[in-house]
Amino acid sequence: MSSLNDAKRRAAYKAVDENITSESKIIGIGSGSTVVYVIERILQRGNLANKECIFVPTSFQSRLLIIEGGLNLGDIDQYSEIDVTIDGADEVDENLNAIKGGGACHLREKVVAEAAKKFVIVADYSKKSSTLGEKWKQGVPIEVIPFAYALVIPSLKRLGCENPVLRMAKSKAGPVISDNGNLIVDADFGLIKKPKELLEKIKLLTGVVEVGLFVNMTRMVYFGNEDGKGKQYLFK
Numbered sequence: 001m002s003s004l005n006d007a008k009r010r011a012a013y014k015a016v017d018e019n020i021t022s023e024s025k026i027i028g029i030g031s032g033s034t035v036v037y038v039i040e041r042i043l044q045r046g047n048l049a050n051k052e053c054i055f056v057p058t059s060f061q062s063r064l065l066i067i068e069g070g071l072n073l074g075d076i077d078q079y080s081e082i083d084v085t086i087d088g089a090d091e092v093d094e095n096l097n098a099i100k101g102g103g104a105c106h107l108r109e110k111v112v113a114e115a116a117k118k119f120v121i122v123a124d125y126s127k128k129s130s131t132l133g134e135k136w137k138q139g140v141p142i143e144v145i146p147f148a149y150a151l152v153i154p155s156l157k158r159l160g161c162e163n164p165v166l167r168m169a170k171s172k173a174g175p176v177i178s179d180n181g182n183l184i185v186d187a188d189f190g191l192i193k194k195p196k197e198l199l200e201k202i203k204l205l206t207g208v209v210e211v212g213l214f215v216n217m218t219r220m221v222y223f224g225n226e227d228g229k230g231k232q233y234l235f236k
């Protein structure tokens, strides 16, 4: 296994072991490659898989992971109070603010994170930074309704992003369509020293549904380390 995957797995296992307890009944499941290891660990711990836990997905991908794992699937409209949500991230700064949405799922991810008493991020060492924008060079993912994207792009330029890019699909001629039927614009703002301010400004643009900046939401981050030895935890 690559050191990166190994690091993802270590972070995910530790986060499950330390945050999903016998008290946890409703659990939010994020999206992405690291979350696959979250489900793997939950299944290994048969007591979690078999008992009456309900798992709330953040995407088509995590819905499938829950179903294929034979876990109890719930929806956010049935379970709007979640005990703990565990999700990946594209970058996390030293204040535990994060960029998310590399998989175009950040709208649902934010809903399920906000519904949780505790929001926990799992990531490999390459995601750790001191200031957002240092590591994730693709830009801030912004979910936009299709009708408005041509208007949102120049507005993002006025906010300081030189080249906002409509995210295109890799195996289809056309744009990435989110699970909500929307488009994703990736907007590189360089180093983001004031993520809350930027989030508020982007969110005010008409047609923007959600921004992949998770500010003041994360309680804990588990980073899997490169050396294969330890794990690094950051707590708020």
Ligand SMILES: O=C(CO)[C@H](O)[C@H](O)COP(=O)(O)O
Residues within 6 Å of the ligand: 030, 031, 032, 033, 034, 035, 087, 088, 089, 090, 099, 100, 101, 102, 103, 104, 105, 106, 109
């Ligand atoms: O925000 C996300 C999807 O929208 C993912 O959590 C993020 O992209 C991290 O993914 P991975 O664990 O594959 O690195």
